[in-house]
Each structure stands twice: as structure tokens, then as C-alpha cells.
Amino acid sequence: MSRTQDELKRQAAEAALDFIEPNTIIGVGTGSTVNYFIDALATRKHDIEGAVSSSEASTARLKAHGIEVLELNHVADLPVYIDGADEIDAHLRMVKGGGGALTREKIIAAVADKFICIVDNSKVVGRLGAFPIPVEVIPMARSYVAREIVKLGGDPVWRQGITTDNGNVILDVHNFDIVDPVQLEQQLNGIVGVVTNGLFAKRGADIALIAGSNGIEKVT
Numbered sequence: 375m376s377r378t379q380d381e382l383k384r385q386a387a388e389a390a391l392d393f394i395e396p397n398t399i400i401g402v403g404t405g406s407t408v409n410y411f412i413d414a415l416a417t418r419k420h421d422i423e424g425a426v427s428s429s430e431a432s433t434a435r436l437k438a439h440g441i442e443v444l445e446l447n448h449v450a451d452l453p454v455y456i457d458g459a460d461e462i463d464a465h466l467r468m469v470k471g472g473g474g475a476l477t478r479e480k481i482i483a484a485v486a487d488k489f490i491c492i493v494d495n496s497k498v499v500g501r502l503g504a505f506p507i508p509v510e511v512i513p514m515a516r517s518y519v520a521r522e523i524v525k526l527g528g529d530p531v532w533r534q535g536i537t538t539d540n541g542n543v544i545l546d547v548h549n550f551d552i553v554d555p556v557q558l559e560q561q562l563n564g565i566v567g568v569v570t571n572g573l574f575a576k577r578g579a580d581i582a583l584i585a586g587s588n589g590i591e592k593v594t
């Protein structure tokens with residue numbers, strides 16, 4: 375990653391601080407952009423009640439900053455969820471899961487009132503799918519799911535050296551021609567053995583904070 379892209383990620387992450395309401399619990403995603411957000415959130419840690427986290431990696435970083443991490447099952451009210459994306463389109467539909475945390479990310483996104491996506495402008499695309507779609511799969515179903523994905527027109531590749539926080543494997547699906555992201559999201563979820571897929575189309579972001587050379591663009 376270039377220094378510039380890294381700097382843009384930091385700017386997008388810091389812009390998300392404006393959406394933090396005092397005395398609330400914050401939903402926290404996963405990835406290098408979110409790592410900047412966690413570092414920025416540490417400056418507000420005395421104003422918030424704590425965080426729910428989408429991965430063991432984010433949990434460790436939050437705790438290292440002294441931010442309390444709560445279990446999602448104990449949290450009924452989650453005003454905002456802040457997370458990055460691998461791709462985002464003009465309708466704020468996303469591809470996520472490059473970091474392998476897609477399932478917990480999608481669960482927290484479902485609970486949150488508002489999903490705020492923080493990205494540098496290299497993540498903005500006209501059409502989703504150049505980035506391979508991650509699919510989290512129960513290990514014993516891997517070959518079956520891969521065969522079913524081929525029938526849907528994708529080329530699945532087993533991500534090596536990764537077991538998810540939930541003990542599963544990931545197939546990265548290349549070459550999907552994604553005309554209707556919501557439909558494909560549902561089709562992938564319909565394959566037995568799939569836990570989640572990285573298309574966040576049915577529940578996309580509510581706000582995108584996109585960092586570019588001219589500053590932060592807020593898209594709703």
C-alpha cells in the first residue's frame with residue numbers, strides 16, 4: 375500500500391469520530407482502516423460506554439487501548455457501526471471480507487442503526503466484483519460449496535493459511551459478473567454450508583466517508 379493510501383485511510387477513519395455519540399456503545403469493524411479508527415477512538419474512550427468488535431484482532435487492539443469490549447448478546451442498542459470495505463459502489467453496496475472477518479461484521483451491521491463505511495477513494499467502484507467475493511464456509515462443505523459456486527458462474531479459490539475466528543474456511547470467488555448484487559448475495563447464502571458471503575448489498579452502508587486528495591466526501 376502506498377503512503378498516500380495509508381494516509382487517506384487514516385483521514386477517513388478520523389472523520390468517523392464525528393459520528394460517535396457520547397455514552398453509547400460503538401460497533402467496530404476490522405482491517406487497516408479500522409485500526410486507524412480504533413486508535414482515534416482511544417482519544418474518546420472516556421466518552422463512550424464501550425465497543426462491540428467484529429474480530430479477535432480488533433478486540434485485541436481495542437483492549438490494548440483500554441476500551442471495554444462488550445459481548446454483542448448483551449447489547450440491544452447500537453447506534454453506529456464503523457467499518458471499512460474492499461469495494462463500495464454508488465448505492466453504498468459493498469464487498470467486504472478481505473480480512474476474513476465478514477461474518478461477525480455482517481452480524482454487527484445487522485444490529486446497528488447506522489453503518490458508516492470508511493474508505494480511501496481507491497475502494498470506490500462503478501460495479502462490484504473486481505475484488506473476489508469472500509465466502510465463509512463450514513470446512514466439511516468446502517468442495518460442495520465450491521462446485522455450487524461454479525454453477526453460479528464464479529471461480530472459487532480456497533484462501534490458504536486462514537481459519538476464521540469462527541473456525542471456518544474462506545473461498546474467494548473470482549470472475550463473478552455481478553448484475554444484481556442483492557440477488558447474488560441471496561443465492562450464495564442459499565448454498566448449504568455457506569455461513570456468510572462478503573456481498574453487503576441487502577444491508578449496505580448508510581453513510582460512506584470517502585477520503586481523497588480533496589478531503590472527505592460524505593455520501594448518503
Ligand code: 5RP
Nearest residue numbers: 405406407458471472473475
Ligand atoms: C475485513 C474487511 C475490511 O473492512 C476490508 O477488507 C478493508 O480492509 P482495509 O481497511 O484493510 O483496506 O472487510 O474483513
